[in-house]
Amino acid sequence: HMEWNIYSLTNIKERGYIHSEFIRLTNEEKEKQIIKLLSSIEIIRYSDLFVGTFTANTGLFIGMSMPSEKVISIQKKSWFQFNVEDAIQYLVP
Numbered sequence: 001h002m003e004w005n006i007y008s009l010t011n012i013k014e015r016g017y018i019h020s021e022f023i024r025l026t027n028e029e030k031e032k033q034i035i036k037l038l039s040s041i042e043i044i045r046y047s048d049l050f051v052g053t054f055t056a057n058t059g060l061f062i063g064m065s066m067p068s069e070k071v072i073s074i075q076k077k078s079w080f081q082f083n084v085e086d087a088i089q090y091l092v093p
Contacts, residue, residue: 009040 022030037058044050044062051072052059063071 007043009036009043 045065049070050062050066053075054060054063054073
């Protein structure tokens with residue numbers, strides 16, 4: 001029997017980074033979001049396991065900075081094995 005504890009700083013309404021929305025925030029709101037992003041990265045880096053995607057910048061950074069046996073990508077085995085077709089398959093319906 002294996003038990004998992006999953007933690008996230010993401011709230012239910014968040015759907016990823018949208019630059020057009022971010023630039024409309026006040027400086028205080030921007031600072032809070034950046035601190036949350038950096039905090040999330042540090043939590044992930046000290047976690048036993050990361051499951052994510054290497055097509056997001058945060059996931060790419062985690063893939064480079066964590067030991068490979070602690071990272072599971074839902075797309076690729078290694079963060080550095082990218083081809084244009086990797087990204088296109090997610091953009092073309």
